[in-house]
Amino acid sequence: MAANALATGISEENSSDRLQQIAAQKRLRVCIWPDYFSISYKNRKTGELEGIDIDLAREFASDLGVEVSFVNTHFGIFMNDLESDKCDIAMFGVGRTQARMQRIDFSQPYLSSGMYGITHKTHPIIDSWETMDQPGVIVSVQKGTYMENAMKNSLKQAHIATVIKPGQREIEVRSGRADVFITDYPYGQKMIKNYDWAKLLTPVKATDQFQYAYAVKKDQPQWLKRVDQFVADIKKDGRLKQYASKNNLLPIALHD
Template identity: 45%
Template sequence: MRTGLVKSALAALALAAAFVMASPGANAQEMDSRLYRITKSGTLRVCQYPLYYSISYRNPATGEIEGIDADLSKELAKELGATLEIVETSFGTFIADLQADKCDIGMFGVGATLQRAQAVAFSHPYLKTSIYAVVKKDGPIKTWADVDKPGIRVVTTLGSYIEPFMRDYLKNAEFSAIAPPATREGELMANRADVVMTDYPTAIKVGDEFDWAAIVEPDEKLRITPYAYVVPQGDQIWLNYVNLFVDTIKLDGRLETYAEKNKLGPIVAP
């Protein structure tokens, strides 16, 4: 079923591309789509943040990047018949990296926000998450009500969608954003922070890997955010292909398979 679906969808895409080529309004930018460049060069350049648990995390023991987007970037490269090239980035720099043509696509659980959509284009969502707190079991945070108090040090990743939300949300706690190579978890372990604000993937992974960690959920879901793949603006042909890829892996089960593998099944987007 998967093969037939992909062939039919790609045939439709090819027909649409042929229509664009034949249309008098087709411009040079459309004809220079990254889709054509990737298939011609045989290389797919994927921006990934290698410190994102369950999404795109470099295993210190093997040096390999693991997680759902490590798996799905390989699937996308396979569909394109291309070699996968990973370009390391961060939440603070990925927009500039895309705009500078350092990579063709960002695949590392990027929150699709209206602010970011002013600078880049997002695919259909494949995951969605709320905000969670990760704390030390023996620390001062026991419930969500303990978070926003004077003297509590709250951290999150610089450039993440959680950063601007928490700056507005917190009224009493001390808040800071952590830039790589430093990590939120490292700040917590070193007692330079009392609580890490993060998403579901990181909360689950840290809770699994460290016996000192505890997850605290808010009383109601905060800032539910879709995760999507991100591409440069102005390349509709490439965006169409990426959307088709997302729709296809939802239908043929690959998204669910890799989500379950990486303990992200509960946040798969419909």
């Protein structure tokens, strides 16, 4: 029975004993979205994972004395993956929203970002964030992100187009099917660095700041406490600042 439980993953009955299960399996299973620039990105040239949460996941596993394995997910399904025990923790810049808090638990935050737009440099109408909300403009957002609800609540005239597949937002803009897509600081910085057609739209008045944290399945108080301890540790000992600097995210890091 015990061997079978280890082979098939952590059962719901054992979910409150997460720390012991991780120690027994000698492995921390981390859900990531492998298309999140500077956060948890699979470099297409090298095939290697890179980003602040790749670095910090490895640090967390080291602190726990176990190996780390990464489980691919995305914002549309990661809560299902946590609830079905496909991973022990989600570490890929997950925004702490009220809707998500109904289903999953969050650690203390470690990053905080506003919203930005990406459009084409040669777009005939949109040259700023403030010119985005007008009739006929199509704004692309990714399903399951906090930007999706934020744009639905704030845009009055532009049309919102929701996409599911990773990378589809920029394809929509580059192809002309959408005029702009909404993203955050990490993804926006990487877009203008890697694509010469991309123009970053920075709001004159900063948008709401969304805090990013690590996410775990609900009702695991001891596991959540250990995750919070890790967040406190990396703020205090300088690891958060170190890896934020390495990944060009220092402006949004909540380090001490």
